[in-house]
Amino acid sequence: MKILLVEDDRAAAEVLKNILTHQHYTVDLADDGETGLSFAEMFAYDLILLDIMLPKLDGLMFCRQLRAEKNDTPILLLTALDSSTSKVIGLDAGANDYVVKPFEANELLARIRALVRQKSPALSSVIEAGNVRLDSTSSKVTCNGQILRLTAKEYALLEQFMRNSHRIFSQETLLDYLWSSEEIPLANTVRAHIKALRQKLKQAGANDLIETVYGQGYRLKLKENGHSQVKHSAATKLDLQPTQVDATVVERYQPQLSSALADIWKRFQPQYSDRITILEQNITLLLANTLTEEQAQQAQASAHQLIGSLGSFGLVEASRLCREIEQIFRAGVKQSRAEVERLSQLIVALRQELQRSVTIAPDARAKRCHRQRFANIKQQPHLLIVDLDVQLSQQLINEAAIWGIQALVATLTEVREAIAQNCPDVVLLDLGFSNSIESGLELLAELTTNNWDVPVLVFSAVEDFANRLKVARLGGQIFLHKPVHPASVIAAVIQVLQRSDIVQAKIMVVDDDPQMLDILRTLLEPWGFELTLLNDCASFWEILNAFNPDLLILDVQMPLSGIELCQVVRNDLHWNQLPVLFLSVHKDAETVNRVFAAGADDYLSKPIQGPELIARIMNRLERTLTFGNGSKLRS
Structure with a gap:
């Protein structure tokens, strides 16, 4: 989708463009009202983001002139004027919606989706074509359930074909629609991107999804009966509507x-x-x-x-x-x-x-490394060894390579930079690497806090219960006593990596409150979980069996009670071991007792606290993986 951004503050414009391009939007920039109006008259856009205070032509006059030309492109005003009068004037001038500066990235994106959806009511956030599934809310494409790694342009091309399955797109049309005015693509640019996209689809098991119509262009391949393979999901109704946006929903920047x-x-x-x-x-x-x-x-x-x-x-x-x-x-x-x-x-x-410089916040850095580690697990895990024993370190590197694990060694002065650059999946820390166990424990404390959020294995030549207790209290995951064979160390590393596989888990959430579903999506998506969010209990059983979740989250009070749904799950031989977590505003003893009597594994009271929710989910999935019914998570 293509967006025109009219903003005279270059820094704010760059920030907005970053947010939008990470969501696979194509963005044209204009830094004054006259230039923006010219762009809007010359090119077709799905949406216009418009600042009110602009040089040459202010945002209100921009709206009036564009509407006078019968141009109905949705306009979202960006304004620092928070009075109701200013908002009314903007809407009366022809704008469709507004956000007040400063705004949260997620709120802006939710309003954009709502406006685009109003123009195209049939637009869905989830589209399926054969074994390929595209979710525009999370910008995720899967084929046969496996994530497909696409570039921004490849994603945009695939979305364009899937949303318009009966349409043939010429190269010129695709260039105009998917490349911004700042880009200068070559004549064979579209062919090169189509070729790369086809190769990735073929490797994933979706061969010949895009076909060439000679002399005309490209389109999504249709079935022989002429009906499209594309299926549009109703998941769009879970997006925030403009009047439903709450500050608690949008508490984070994209990491x-x-x-x-x-x-x-x-x-x-x-x-x-x-x-x-x-x-x-x-x-x-x-x-x-x-x-x-x-x-x-x-x-x-x-x-x-x-x-x-x-x-x-x-x-x-x-x-x-x-x-x-x-x-x-x-x-x-x-x-x-x-x-x-x-x-x-x-x-x-x-x-x-x-004077406070904008830096990467600790939690954002941790989540970014967490995502990177999630990608590493599916490709080649990374192990960081913090030890001065050169011979042992080399043996560990060799042993790790046998198991497909990439290992590197860092000294005390290098460890922080090594973690920031490589985002390791596991750190192996020798407590005595600096001839001081206390220094080793200090580093362990730093590594296991939210600043890094990386699992740490500890090994030490000192066999002492007091040190074992300190390591456990500081969050160390496994304690190994030297001397230890390299194969045993790597076996422990693999055990921790298997625990980390829980971020690949599938979670199904059932709640009749769409806003609560969006809050949960905001909290859970950054951790890499695959989600299905359901606000209609009527299709619960079909979706449960089709999605095959590793954990189920239920609300208590719904048209069909979550307690009843839990009882149905517990009465089924296939699903009776599925972990079930309840969320509810009710805290009374009677409700809690009924929930656990129905077979719940855990219970959380609303409003939800993000860190507690993640900790409960991780703990429940790890127990499932380690003590039973974990084969699906590892497969």
């Missing part, structure tokens, strides 16, 4: 965007510092009672621009401070002494906030 945000911040931070300098100068003039009306308007404009810009980088507090500064300046140059003093306090606080 893979964090480094990109940091790079953009590094380039544009001086520009934002200059804007704050303008504010500081105008506040000084205000203190001296020499501020003119024009200078007050300049200060208001600077504060207004900073509201959305700083919010784009996750600096929510800085954005809030700017909004308060803007409101004070908007009142005019004649301020009370208290308001002037308040401005002085706000600008000092804002400068302090700006």
Whole structure:
């Protein structure tokens, strides 16, 4: 899908483009209203993201002129003006929806999906063609249940064919629709991407899904009877509608965007510092009672621009401070002494906030490494050895290679950089590598916290229960006593890798509240689980057998009670060992007793706390994998 983004703040535009391109949208950028309107008149877009405060032609006039030309492309306004009057004016000008800066990435994406869906009501988030399944919400493509690794362009091509299975696309049409105006593709670009896509589909077991219609272009291959193989799922109804977005749903940035945000911040931070300098100068003039009306308007404009810009980088507090500064300046140059003093306090606080560089947050870094390790497990696992024993380290590397595990060695000074660069699946730590067990324990504590979130095996020449207890308390997974044979060490590594395979697990969630389903999807998807979310109990049994989950999450109070569904599962010979976790707003003893009497394995009260939910799921899946019924997870 192709989006036109009209935003004059280059840094904010880059952040938005990163978010959108990671969701496989094609994005054209325009930095003023006139250029944006020209783009909208020349090219076809699925959506226009439009800032209100623009040079040459503001967003409201843009809307009015585009609608006067009978162009019905959905328009989503981006505005730092949060008053109801401003929103009404924007909607009356022809916009379809709005988001107030700063906004969360997930909220923006949910509103985009809702607007595109309103224009094409039949649009589904899940499409199936034969054994190929595409889920546009998670940007995931699977073939025969296995994830298909596609480039952004390959994904966009496949989605275009699957959504328009009866249409033939010429090379020129595909170039216009899937390449932005900034890209300059060669004549054979489409053919090259089609060839690469076909090869990946063939290797996955979906040969000849895309056919060439000579002299015309390409299309999805149809059955002989002329009916399309494509099946559109009703999963779209789980997406957030504009009026259903809640701040609790969208608490995270996409982990893979964090480094990109940091790079953009590094380039544009001086520009934002200059804007704050303008504010500081105008506040000084205000203190001296020499501020003119024009200078007050300049200060208001600077504060207004900073509201959305700083919010784009996750600096929510800085954005809030700017909004308060803007409101004070908007009142005019004649301020009370208290308001002037308040401005002085706000600008000092804002400068302090700006000096905090945008870096990769620990939890984002951990989740990024977690995702990378998930990919490694399915390809070649990575082992990081922290040990000064060169001979043993080499033996471990050789033994690991026999089992298809890639191992490398790091010293104390190298270990953090090695983890950041390689995202190992397992760390093997010698407690005495620095001749100090306490130093080894300190490193273990750092590695097992949320900063890295990597499983650690410990081996030590000191056989001492006190040290074993410390290792267990710090989160070490296995304790090995030296001397130990390299084969035994790698066997332990493989055991930990098998535990890590739980992130490949399939989870089915049944809840009649679509917003709760979206909250759970937001919490669970970053961990790599394959999800099926169901808000209609009528199809429960069919979907349970078709999806074949490793864990079932049920709500208690639904049109068909979760307790009854659990009883049905427990009465079936095939499913009676399936782990079942209940979520409910009810905390009374009677409800809890009924849940466990029906056969539940665990129970959590709403509202859901993300870390606790993940810990409960991981623990339940690990027990299933280790103590029984785990063959499906390992297969």
